[in-house]
Amino acid sequence: MHRKMATTIIFALACAGTVVFALVKPQIRVKGYELSVFYVPALLGALILVFSGLLDWSAAVNGLTADTDINPLKILALFLSMTLLSVFLDETGFFRYLASLAVRKCGGSQVRLFIIFYCMVSALTVFTSNDVVILTFTPFICYFSKNARVDPVPYLVSEFVAANTASMLLIIGNPTNIYLGTMAGIDFFPYVKVMALPAVCATVTAFAVLLALFYKRLKAPVSAAPENVVIEQKTLLVFGLAVLSVCTLALAVSGFIDVPMWLISVAGLLTLLIGVFLISLLKCRRPGELLRTFRRGPWEVVPLVISMFILVLALEASGATAVIAGLLNSGNTLFTYGIASALAANLINNIPMSVLFSSLLMGGGDDLPAVYASVIGSNIGAYITPIGALAGVMWLGILRNQGINFGFAKFVAYGACVAVPALLAALAGLLAAGP
Numbered sequence: 001m002h003r004k005m006a007t008t009i010i011f012a013l014a015c016a017g018t019v020v021f022a023l024v025k026p027q028i029r030v031k032g033y034e035l036s037v038f039y040v041p042a043l044l045g046a047l048i049l050v051f052s053g054l055l056d057w058s059a060a061v062n063g064l065t066a067d068t069d070i071n072p073l074k075i076l077a078l079f080l081s082m083t084l085l086s087v088f089l090d091e092t093g094f095f096r097y098l099a100s101l102a103v104r105k106c107g108g109s110q111v112r113l114f115i116i117f118y119c120m121v122s123a124l125t126v127f128t129s130n131d132v133v134i135l136t137f138t139p140f141i142c143y144f145s146k147n148a149r150v151d152p153v154p155y156l157v158s159e160f161v162a163a164n165t166a167s168m169l170l171i172i173g174n175p176t177n178i179y180l181g182t183m184a185g186i187d188f189f190p191y192v193k194v195m196a197l198p199a200v201c202a203t204v205t206a207f208a209v210l211l212a213l214f215y216k217r218l219k220a221p222v223s224a225a226p227e228n229v230v231i232e233q234k235t236l237l238v239f240g241l242a243v244l245s246v247c248t249l250a251l252a253v254s255g256f257i258d259v260p261m262w263l264i265s266v267a268g269l270l271t272l273l274i275g276v277f278l279i280s281l282l283k284c285r286r287p288g289e290l291l292r293t294f295r296r297g298p299w300e301v302v303p304l305v306i307s308m309f310i311l312v313l314a315l316e317a318s319g320a321t322a323v324i325a326g327l328l329n330s331g332n333t334l335f336t337y338g339i340a341s342a343l344a345a346n347l348i349n350n351i352p353m354s355v356l357f358s359s360l361l362m363g364g365g366d367d368l369p370a371v372y373a374s375v376i377g378s379n380i381g382a383y384i385t386p387i388g389a390l391a392g393v394m395w396l397g398i399l400r401n402q403g404i405n406f407g408f409a410k411f412v413a414y415g416a417c418v419a420v421p422a423l424l425a426a427l428a429g430l431l432a433a434g435p
Contacts, residue, residue, distance in 0.1 A: 007054050007318040010045050011311050015348040017041025022393050036300045042307035055314035063313050072309045074262040079175040081265035085244045086128035087296050091289040092237040095136040097229040110218040118158050118207055122166035130167035131391045142402040148222050154214035157414050161383050165206050168379040169199040176354035176378035183358040184371040187255030194433050201429035206422040243272045308355040316359050325360040333370040338427045341377030346385045350378045376426045383415040
């Protein structure tokens with residue numbers, strides 16, 4: 001009992017500290033670069049558990065090096081590789097070009113622009129990365145809104161909601177999908193087969209709520225001229241799109257060819273590296289896009305995921321996760337896990353939540369509806385509060401830098417209003433899909 005209580009307290013303090021650090025965003029400067037250190041409380045918690053003997057050192061090492069699908073190093077390799085492929089496309093100007101194209105095609109109508117942006121962000125998120133799309137489109141929306149003298153809030157909210165709703169469609173759309181899906185041994189195509197209906201239900205429901213919320217504010221015409229974005233390195237863009245497309249197709253058939261998804265994604269990233277270096281060498285130019293891509297990589301996720309994995313291992317060893325799993329498994333697991341995961345994401349952030357829930361789900365047996373419901377909660381929970389996902393904290397930071405007043409309370413007011421019907425619609429879709 002003492003071990004269980006001590007482990008639970010350390011876990012709770014580590015999670016609470018991580019959330020506080022994510023909101024405060026402390027940074028350290030190394031050779032002119034600012035590095036985020038929000039993961040430090042989780043890292044300290046993991047070290048305390050190991051060095052205090054609450055978690056055996058060999059158990060931690062075995063967990064990190066085990067030849068299983070839920071090995072966090074393999075999951076990180078898959079997530080980072082796909083994210084870096086998306087960031088590279090952004091460095092070529094691809095996302096900015098699409099945003100300017102949307103403004104050009106709207107014909108001066110804000111309603112039409114709103115629809116185009118929502119569909120574009122949703123589509124891009126499916127095949128790239130929700131965080132990359134959010135962090136790329138947000139500055140553009142801020143700039144465009146000031147230039148056109150239109151209210152940026154409808155576009156900012158819809159962008160954030162679209163990215164965190166459509167991201168549930170593919171297993172590579174969100175690191176939480178990867179972690180939970182891989183834990184359950186779900187391959188790319190079987191995942192899509194089940195999640196297609198819930199993703200469509202949630203995306204359509206969220207759009208209907210957003211349009212109802214903002215329709216009156218979208219009646220003023222767009223007066224700004226579209227930005228003329230020129231792709232300077234078209235060869236690199238075409239090559240990057242080709243690598244991402246082939247990589248996504250290979251991931252789709254990974255279950256049939258018996259090749260792990262993490263290995264396919266890493267091979268895709270290596271192909272990009274070699275190809276870009278060769279193209280740059282032939283053109284006698286520095287591969288600046290590639291260097292900036294790696295500088296923008298979400299490297300802080302690595303210590304966070306590994307630390308949370310160790311914290312959850314300790315919870316599991318102490319018997320605490322069995323108690324929590326018993327509570328969640330007492331009712332209809334599809335709804336209990338779906339709602340609980342969305343709420344838990346806003347207590348400890350959705351990445352730590354996915355690590356914790358992977359342990360809870362493993363203890364609950366082969367319950368695929370609960371796994372898919374947890375994936376849904378981890379995605380939609382990201383826009384209930386800014387704590388729900390790291391992108392939410394970074395998103396608010398961008399708005400502050402742009403001089404846009406959008407605080408915590410406003411985020412919750414809009415986010416919860418959309419999240420509740422979207423979550424219920426997605427869970428209803430999952431129930432109908434019948435995994």
